Structure formats: C-alpha cells, structure tokens
Amino acid sequence: MAQPTKAVAAVHSAGDTRGHSGSGLRRPRSARILGVRVDDVTNRETVDLIGHFVRTGGKHQVATVNPEFIMEATRNPEFFETLNSTSLSFPDGIGVVYASRLYGAPIRERVAGIDIVRALAGTAAAEGFTMFFLGAGPGIADRAAEILRAGHPGLRIVGTWGGSPSPSEEEDICTRINAVKPDILLVAYGAPRQDLWISRNLHRLEISVAMGVGGTFDFITGVSRRAPAWVRRSGFEWLHRLGSEPWRWRRMLALPRFAVRCVLDSLSSPSSR
Numbered sequence: 001m002a003q004p005t006k007a008v009a010a011v012h013s014a015g016d017t018r019g020h021s022g023s024g025l026r027r028p029r030s031a032r033i034l035g036v037r038v039d040d041v042t043n044r045e046t047v048d049l050i051g052h053f054v055r056t057g058g059k060h061q062v063a064t065v066n067p068e069f070i071m072e073a074t075r076n077p078e079f080f081e082t083l084n085s086t087s088l089s090f091p092d093g094i095g096v097v098y099a100s101r102l103y104g105a106p107i108r109e110r111v112a113g114i115d116i117v118r119a120l121a122g123t124a125a126a127e128g129f130t131m132f133f134l135g136a137g138p139g140i141a142d143r144a145a146e147i148l149r150a151g152h153p154g155l156r157i158v159g160t161w162g163g164s165p166s167p168s169e170e171e172d173i174c175t176r177i178n179a180v181k182p183d184i185l186l187v188a189y190g191a192p193r194q195d196l197w198i199s200r201n202l203h204r205l206e207i208s209v210a211m212g213v214g215g216t217f218d219f220i221t222g223v224s225r226r227a228p229a230w231v232r233r234s235g236f237e238w239l240h241r242l243g244s245e246p247w248r249w250r251r252m253l254a255l256p257r258f259a260v261r262c263v264l265d266s267l268s269s270p271s272s273r
C-alpha cells in the first residue's frame with residue numbers, strides 16, 4: 001500500500017452527514033436519478049477522492065455512471081444495488097448532468113472516465129500508487145499501460161490481464177491480482193459486467209480501489225477515437241461515438257428513453273438532494 005504523502009482538502013464542505021469513515025472527508029452531495037445515486041463531484045474532486053481512498057485504506061468501488069447505466073439499472077436489480085453501494089459514482093455522461101437539474105439537484109459537471117484514468121496515472125506516478133489493468137481486447141491493456149508509463153515516468157503498472165468476465169475465471173484472475181496487490185484496479189469489461197464483477201470480487205481482492213472503465217483502454221491506444229475537444233465541450237461526445245461506432249445505435253436508444261423517464265419521474269419527486 002502506498003504511503004500517505006499529503007492531506008486532501010474536503011470535497012464538499014456543504015455535503016451531507018454521511019462521511020467516509022474515519023477519513024475526515026465528507027461524502028459529496030448526490031442526485032438520485034431514477035433511483036440511482038450519482039455523486040456531484042468535479043473532475044478534480046474525483047481524482048482527489050480516489051487518491052484519498054488509496055491513502056486511507058479500506059476497499060472502494062468506483063463507477064462511471066451515464067444514462068445507459070441508469071437505464072440498465074432500472075431493469076437489473078443487481079446492477080441497481082451495485083451502483084447505489086459504491087464509494088463513488090461519478091457523472092460520466094452529459095445526460096446525467098441535465099437530468100440532475102430536473103430533480104432540483106444540479107450536478108456541476110460531467111466527469112469522463114478516460115480523463116480520470118489519465119489524471120489518476122499522474123497522481124499514481126507522483127505518489128507511488130500501483131495500478132493493474134484488467135480486460136479489453138488482446139494486447140490492448142498492455143499497450144495502454146506502455147502509453148501511460150511513457151507519459152508518466154515512474155508510473156508503476158504492476159500487471160495487466162485480459163481474461164473474461166465469466167465467473168469461471170474469477171478465482172484465477174483474483175489470484176493474479178493478489179499476487180501483486182495493486183492499489184488501483186481498472187476493469188474494462190463494459191457495463192454492467194465490469195461493475196458486477198467488481199462487486200462480486202472486491203471482498204477477496206487485496207486492493208484499495210476498483211473502477212470499471214469501459215472502453216478507456218481502447219481510447220488510450222487509439223483503437224477507438226475520441227471526439228475533438230470542442231465536441232466534448234459542447235456536450236455531444238455521445239453523438240460522435242454513435243457516428244464512429246454505429247453498431248451502438250441500439251444501445252443508444254436508451255438515451256431518449258432516459259430523457260422521457262427522467263422528466264416523468266422528476267415531476268413526481270422534484271427534489272432528491
């Protein structure tokens with residue numbers, strides 16, 4: 001386990017009374033969208049909180065919640081329970097930010113998982129946290145590790161493994177991870193499988209933080225192309241992804257359904273803070 005090197009400022013001084021136990025750091029405020037908790041954290045606060053989890057110990061699941069996650073959770077009770085039980089569920093979708101306003105619990109900004117992974121690599125290199133990359137296609141996690149190491153001298157990515165989210169492989173994968181005891185485990189099996197995988201296995205993993213990262217390694221390696229910065233800023237990254245990966249159209253039908261469900265739901269439960 002990495003040693004603490006610096007104190008972290010409170011994320012949200014106006015947060016509610018649920019604290020991260022013994023940490024002195026309050027849990028951020030959150031919105032509840034179609035029953036799913038989404039924490040109101042900025043990019044900076046997300047990285048600080050994850051660093052705080054590593055420094056203070058315990059085991060923490062982190063999820064990157066977007067509208068597709070929430071729609072899946074409304075029909076998948078295990079996923080619903082998992083998202084609501086995390087240490088941190090950050091708003092990885094502009095639709096979540098808009099929806100939070102309908103509920104009178106505005107989330108300040110979108111926090112993209114890939115931006116957090118890049119920033120975490122910097123924090124890990126600076127503070128000596130170790131990382132392990134699980135999942136993605138053949139050779140992708142390895143290549144992503146090389147690229148991040150090149151950009152962050154001193155970064156210790158202590159293992160990568162493709163494997164599969166099949167329960168029959170879980171024991172073998174956990175053994176591999178526990179052999180190197182990383183501080184931070186990133187799991188790229190796509191949602192909801194990666195998040196359910198973490199939820200099932202976190203208790204037996206000797207790690208501090210596990211986070212589902214979806215297609216992040218594909219973006220880092222250039223297998224998938226990210227939208228230009230101006231498209232990201234304008235809130236249309238989802239449209240760019242649909243254009244570059246059109247096979248996603250069926251999954252993305254969740255977006256208009258999500259909008260309609262949120263409007264109706266927020267009318268019956270206007271404030272969720």
Ligand code: UDP
Nearest residue numbers: 135136137164165188189190191214215218
């Ligand atoms: N993936 C995997 N094994 C699986 C299913 C998915 O390694 O059984 C990987 C896939 O190669 C990709 C990542 O999971 O790198 C994310 O998949 P997807 O793009 O569907 O996730 P999203 O970003 O939409 O959550």
